Structures are given as C-alpha cells and as structure tokens.
C-alpha cells in the first residue's frame with residue numbers, strides 16, 4: 001500500500017461501503033449501517049438482490065475483459081473485500097494481471113490486506129484516494145500499471161455517489177484521457193428511471209445522513225461512454241450484460257433492478 005496513513009472509522013453515521021457490505025451479508029459494518037440498510041429495505045426489499053446483481057456484473061465484465069486480453073485494471077470505489085475480488089477473477093484467467101484498487105473509505109483501507117494477496121506473476125496495489133482527485137489516483141496507479149498498454153478502468157457502483165456539482169462526467173473523462181487506445185471503461189450505476197418514487201425517498205434518506213445519491217437517467221449514464229465504442233450488447237440492466245459469463249443471482253428476474261451496466265472501449 002502506498003502513502004497510506006491510518007484514518008479513523010466514523011461509526012456515527014452510515015457509509016456506503018459498509019451498507020453495501022451489510023446488503024452482501026458481510027460482517028464489516030456497524031449498527032448505523034444496518035439501521036440505514038433496513039430503511040432502504042423498507043423502501044425496496046430487493047436492495048440485497050441489487051447488490052448481488054451488481055457484484056455479479058463486476059465478475060462477468062472482469063472475466064470478459066481478461067478473456068479479451070486486458071492485463072491491467074484500475075478499480076476505483078472497490079468496496080470492502082468480498083470474495084471473489086476483481087484481481088482473483090482476472091488472475092484466474094491471466095495470472096500476470098496487475099490490479100490497482102482505490103477507495104476513499106478508511107474501512108476499505110483497514111481490510112486492504114485481503115486485496116493484496118495476488119499471484120506471484122501479477123501484482124495488486126491499494127491506494128487510499130478520492131475519485132474527485134483523479135490526478136492523485138493516476139499518479140499512484142502509474143507506479144504499478146504501464147500506461148502505454150491498455151488499462152480497464154472499473155467504476156462499479158461508484159458514480160451514483162458523485163454529484164454533477166463534483167463533475168462526475170468530467171472526472172471520468174480526465175481518468176480516461178491518460179489511458180491509451182485499447183483501454184476499457186466498465187460502469188454500473190443506479191437509476192431512478194424504473195422506480196422514481198422509491199428512488200426519490202432513498203435520495204432524501206441518504207441526504208439526511210450526508211450521503212450523496214446521484215441517480216442518473218439512461219442518457220446521463222450513456223454520457224460516461226462519450227467517444228468510446230460500447231461492447232455488445234451495449235447499455236443493459238446489469239444482469240442482462242453477458243449473462244452467459246456467470247451464474248444468475250437468485251431473485252434477479254423477480255422484479256426491476258434499477259440500474260445500468262456497460263463496458264466501452266477507447267479507440
């Protein structure tokens with residue numbers, strides 16, 4: 001881990017990484033996270049299914065990228081380690097794959113050791129940084145990844161925590177600007193397109209505890225891929241993106257999954 005100083009874990013208010021861990025059935029969360037998680041469940045009982053569907057998209061997209069020759073990954077908004085992690089999927093296909101993880105939550109830093117157990121041929125690294133500081137992330141990533149060769153930029157379930165005021169689209173553009181031709185972008189993102197009433201209530205509840213939820217429309221989601229070539233089948237609800245590359249998540253087809261997923265290639 002580079003340049004990381006221990007940071008204090010704030011257990012007085014819920015954090016997205018710890019709520020997500022709770023939805024996934026993990027143990028690295030606190031009563032405040034569970035309490036807010038339960039409030040989200042009261043709005044939509046399918047939230048844990050959504051979390052699993054999202055995680056399964058990450059597995060399949062990583063598999064697809066590794067099978068298509070990608071050997072370097074920059075994963076921002078990594079979350080608390082949950083096996084299999086991205087490097088385990090990539091290195092199973094390509095043991096020489098190199099992965100740089102990055103998150104701004106100190107709880108992820110506290111568990112980062114689990115992300116650093118890669119293969120001998122490959123490499124993994126963890127950066128404690130905020131996506132709103134893309135230059136710091138690029139500087140850190142360049143120490144591990146070779147930016148003259150393609151890199152897959154993974155922003156899975158991250159950008160709905162970044163507001164337009166913080167320039168979500170410009171941040172993605174800045175990160176991509178340093179990556180060479182043949183690089184990829186993989187994103188999932190929550191939307192209010194299918195469940196506007198529940199979504200509006202979720203935004204208000206999270207805002208009250210200081211968490212930004214910037215739900216975006218299909219067109220706004222597509223904007224992140226401006227100038228890239230979308231990999232088939234294009235923009236999909238996450239579980240319908242290359243379902244053949246993994247196992248279905250129980251319950252995924254029992255109702256709406258209010259999100260989008262896609263992978264794009266830089267020409």
Ligand SMILES: C[S@@+](CC[C@H](N)C(=O)[O-])C[C@H]1O[C@@H](n2cnc3c(N)ncnc32)[C@H](O)[C@@H]1O
Pocket residue numbers: 016017020054055058076077078079080102103104105108129130131132155156157158161
């Ligand atoms: C829902 S989790 C997604 C984890 C993982 N990418 C996945 O899809 O399984 C979102 C993660 O984004 C991180 N995050 C939120 N805002 C961030 C920011 N400004 N910079 C970096 N990471 C951030 C949170 O700490 C959390 O770990």
